[in-house]
Amino acid sequence: MAKSKNIMAYDKxxxxxxxxxPLPIENVDTDQIIPARFLKATxxxxxxxxxxxxxxxxxxxxxxxxxxxxxxxxxxxKILVGGKNFGSGSSREHAAWSVYDFGLxxxxxxxxxxxxxxxxxxxxVLPVQVSAVFAQKLFDAIEADPKTEIKVDxxxxxxxxxxxxxxxxxxxxxxxxxxxxxxxxDIDYLQNMKEEIASFGExxxx
Amino acid sequence: MSKTLFDKVWDSxxxxxxxxxxxxxxxxxxxxxxxxxxxxxxGLKSRGINVMYPEKTFxxxxxxxxxxxxxxxxxxxxxANQLEALANNAAEYxxxxxxxxxxNNGIVHIVGPENGITLPGATIVCGDSHTSxxxxxxxxxxxIGTSEVEMVLSTQCIMQPKPKKMRINVNGKLGFxxxxxxxxxxxxxxQTTSGATGYFVEYAGDVFENMSMEGRMTVxxxxxxxxxxxxxxxPDEKTFEYIKGRKHAPTxxxxxxxxxxxxxxxxxxxxxxxxxxxxxxADIEPMITYGTNPGMGMGVTNSIPLAENVEGGVATxxxxxxxxxxxxxxxxxxxxxxxxxxxxxxxxxxxxxxAFCSIVEGKQKAPNITAWLVPGSHKVVDQIKEEGLxxxxxxAGFVLREPGCSACLAMNxxxxxxxxxxxxxxxxxxxxxxxxxxxxxxxxxxxxxxTAVEGVVxxxxxxxxxxx
Numbered sequence: 001m002a003k004s005k006n007i008m009a010y011d012k013x014x015x016x017x018x019x020x021x022p023l024p025i026e027n028v029d030t031d032q033i034i035p036a037r038f039l040k041a042t043x044x045x046x047x048x049x050x051x052x053x054x055x056x057x058x059x060x061x062x063x064x065x066x067x068x069x070x071x072x073x074x075x076x077x078k079i080l081v082g083g084k085n086f087g088s089g090s091s092r093e094h095a096a097w098s099v100y101d102f103g104l105x106x107x108x109x110x111x112x113x114x115x116x117x118x119x120x121x122x123x124x125v126l127p128v129q130v131s132a133v134f135a136q137k138l139f140d141a142i143e144a145d146p147k148t149e150i151k152v153d154x155x156x157x158x159x160x161x162x163x164x165x166x167x168x169x170x171x172x173x174x175x176x177x178x179x180x181x182x183x184x185x186d187i188d189y190l191q192n193m194k195e196e197i198a199s200f201g202e203x204x205x206x
Numbered sequence: 207m208s209k210t211l212f213d214k215v216w217d218s219x220x221x222x223x224x225x226x227x228x229x230x231x232x233x234x235x236x237x238x239x240x241x242x243x244x245x246x247x248x249g250l251k252s253r254g255i256n257v258m259y260p261e262k263t264f265x266x267x268x269x270x271x272x273x274x275x276x277x278x279x280x281x282x283x284x285x286a287n288q289l290e291a292l293a294n295n296a297a298e299y300x301x302x303x304x305x306x307x308x309x310n311n312g313i314v315h316i317v318g319p320e321n322g323i324t325l326p327g328a329t330i331v332c333g334d335s336h337t338s339x340x341x342x343x344x345x346x347x348x349x350i351g352t353s354e355v356e357m358v359l360s361t362q363c364i365m366q367p368k369p370k371k372m373r374i375n376v377n378g379k380l381g382f383x384x385x386x387x388x389x390x391x392x393x394x395x396x397q398t399t400s401g402a403t404g405y406f407v408e409y410a411g412d413v414f415e416n417m418s419m420e421g422r423m424t425v426x427x428x429x430x431x432x433x434x435x436x437x438x439x440x441p442d443e444k445t446f447e448y449i450k451g452r453k454h455a456p457t458x459x460x461x462x463x464x465x466x467x468x469x470x471x472x473x474x475x476x477x478x479x480x481x482x483x484x485x486x487x488a489d490i491e492p493m494i495t496y497g498t499n500p501g502m503g504m505g506v507t508n509s510i511p512l513a514e515n516v517e518g519g520v521a522t523x524x525x526x527x528x529x530x531x532x533x534x535x536x537x538x539x540x541x542x543x544x545x546x547x548x549x550x551x552x553x554x555x556x557x558x559x560x561a562f563c564s565i566v567e568g569k570q571k572a573p574n575i576t577a578w579l580v581p582g583s584h585k586v587v588d589q590i591k592e593e594g595l596x597x598x599x600x601x602a603g604f605v606l607r608e609p610g611c612s613a614c615l616a617m618n619x620x621x622x623x624x625x626x627x628x629x630x631x632x633x634x635x636x637x638x639x640x641x642x643x644x645x646x647x648x649x650x651x652x653x654x655x656x657t658a659v660e661g662v663v664x665x666x667x668x669x670x671x672x673x674x
Binding site: 024025026027029031032035036037039040041042043044054059083084085088089090091092093094096111112113114115118119122123173174175176185186187189190191193194196197198200201204205206 | 221222224225226227228230232234241242244245248249253255258259269270282284285287288291325328333334335349350351352353354356357360361362363364365366367369399400403404430433435456460463464467499501518519521522525615616617624634636637638639642643
C-alpha cells in the first residue's frame with residue numbers, strides 16, 4: 001500500500017508516558033483553542049504561542065497564573081485531558097496545529113467534536129476518547145497529584161493511569177492507527193491511487 | 207436495502223472502501239478562501255505535486271476582507287498577505303478566483319449557490335465548517351481541515367468514514383415572526399451543541415418543504431452547531447427553479463440529464479436512520495441565545511434557566527453565564543444592547559435584508575446601537591438596491607457595508623469591543639468570537655431589527671402587524 005516514497009509527515013506515535021494538563025471544561029470550541037485573529041499566517045508556524053490565547057493571558061497580555069496551561073506544576077506535559085465535547089465549532093486545522101506546536105501529542109476526552117478529531121489525526125496528534133467515568137478518574141488523579149503519569153499505548157490501544165494501573169481501551173481504525181505508528185498522512189495514500197481516482201472522475205456527471 | 211438521500215449521494219462518491227478504515231471519497235466541488243488554503247498550497251509545493259482538477263476548485267476572498275472602502279489597499283498587512291497568497295495560488299494553478307472587488311465576490315457559502323456551483327447530488331467541501339449550507343440543495347457538503355484541502359487540491363478526494371444518519375422532522379405551521387433561523391436555533395437548543403456529533407442530518411417535514419431555498423440554506427448552515435457533519439434537504443421543484451439559468455448551472459441536454467438524476471434524490475419510504483427526532487412547529491418561538499455556545503438558546507420571552515435545571519456540568523454553565531455577565535433567571539427582553547450585526551453565511555441573503563427592513567421601515571435606529579449591516583455578496587448588494595431596501599435603511603439611520611464574513615468571526619476590523627453586548631444574526635456565540643471579550647446573542651434578522659430600533663432585546667412580534 002505505502003510506497004517507498006512516503007515521507008514522515010510528523011513524528012511517529014507509539015507509546016507516550018507523560019504527565020497531563022487538566023482542562024475539565026465542557027464544550028471547549030476551537031475559537032478558544034486558537035482565536036480567529038491568529039489565523040492570518042500563510043505558513044504553519046508559531047501557533048503554539050497563541051494556543052488558548054484568551055484563556056492564558058489577560059487583556060494586557062499578562063499570563064493568568066492559575067490557568068492550567070500556565071501553571072508551573074503541569075509544565076512539560078505532553079498530554080491534555082479535556083472536558084466533554086472537546087474541539088467543537090470551527091474547522092480550523094490551526095487548532096490542531098496549536099496543540100502540536102505547544103508540545104502536546106495527545107488529547108484525552110470523553111467526547112470529541114468530529115472535525116477537530118479528524119484534523120488531529122491528520123497531523124499526528126492522537127485523540128483518545130475514554131468513558132466519562134475514566135475521564136473523571138484522570139481529572140481526580142491529576143488534582144490529587146499534578147505529577148500523575150498517564151501511559152497512552154497506541155499499538156495496544158490502551159490508556160493507563162500509571163500510579164494505580166487502572167486502564168481502559170480506546171478505538172481507532174486500523175488505517176489511521178497505521179498512519180500514526182509510521183508518521184504517514186493521507187496524501188501519500190491518495191497520491192498512490194491517482195489513476196483509480198482519475199477513472200472514477202470520468203464517471204462523474206458534473 | 208432501501209436508501210436514504212444521504213446514502214445515495216455518499217455511496218455514489220466512494221472511490222475505494224478501505225477495510226477497517228475510511229472511504230476514499232470523491233469531491234465534485236471545492237471552495238477555498240484566504241484563511242485555510244495558503245498552508246495547503248505550501249504543502250503541495252513542498253511535495254512537488256500539482257492540482258488534479260483546477261476546474262473543480264473555486265476561490266473567493268471573504269474571511270478577513272474589510273467591509274468598508276474595499277477599493278483601497280487592505281490596511282492590515284497580514285490580511286493583505288493572505289489575500290495575495292490566495293490570488294497568486296489561484297493564478298499559478300489555474301483556479302477561478304473571485305477576489306476583493308470582483309463582481310462575483312462574497313461569502314463563499316453565498317456565492318456558491320448564487321452562481322449555480324452548488325448542485326443537488328454533488329459532494330462539496332471547503333475549509334470552513336459552515337460548508338454544510340450547501341446541503342440545502344440535496345448536496346453532501348461539509349467543512350474540512352487544511353490537510354484535507356491539500357488532499358482535494360492534489361487528488362480531488364478526502365478520506366473519511368461514512369457518518370451515521372439522523373433525520374429531524376419538523377411538521378406543522380410556524381408561528382408569526384418565526385423564521386428559519388429560529389427553527390435551527392430551536393433544534394440546536396434541543397440537541398445541544400454536541401447532540402448530532404458523528405451524524406449527517408436530513409431535515410424533513412412540511413416546515414422544510416414550505417421553506418424557501420434561502421431559508422433551507424440558513425437551517426443547513428447551522429447543522430454544524432449541534433455537532434453534525436452536515437445537514438441536507440431533498441431537492442424539489444423549488445430547488446431546480448432556483449438553480450436553472452445560473453452561471454455554472456448545466457444547460458440544454460446536460461440540464462435534462464442532471465434533472466433525471468436529481469429526481470432520484472430522495473429518501474425511500476422504508477429506508478432506515480440510526481436516529482430520528484420529531485419536533486412540532488407550533489412549539490417554536492423567535493429564539494435568542496444567552497450563553498457561550500449555540501445550544502444555549504431559548505424563546506426570546508423566556509428567562510435564563512437555573513443551573514439546577516440544566517443538563518451537563520454546573521461549573522461549565524456558571525462559567526458561561528459569568529462570561530456573559532448574566533444571572534440565572536434573568537429575562538432577555540429589555541437587556542440593553544450595544545451592537546447589532548446583520549450578515550454572515552447564516553443570514554446575509556436578500557430575504558434576511560427584506561426581513562430586517564420589514565421591521566425598521568419608518569422607524570429609527572436607537573442611538574445606543576452601533577449597527578453593522580453586511581450583505582453576503584455583491585449580488586445581494588445589487589438586489590438590495592434594486593428593491594429600494596437601501597433607501598429604507600438609510601432613512602432609518604442605517605448604513606450598508608460591503609460584503610464579507612465581517613463581525614461573524616471578527617478577523618477584519620469589525621470587532622465588537624470587550625464587554626459590549628451584540629445581537630447577531632451569525633452562527634456562533636463562543637467567547638470572544640466577535641472580538642476579544644465580546645458578548646454575543648444569536649438571533650434572527652427580525653429579532654436583530656427589533657433590537658436595533660428599540661436599543662434593548664425586543665420581541666419582534668410586538669412591532670409586527672399579524673397578517674390575518
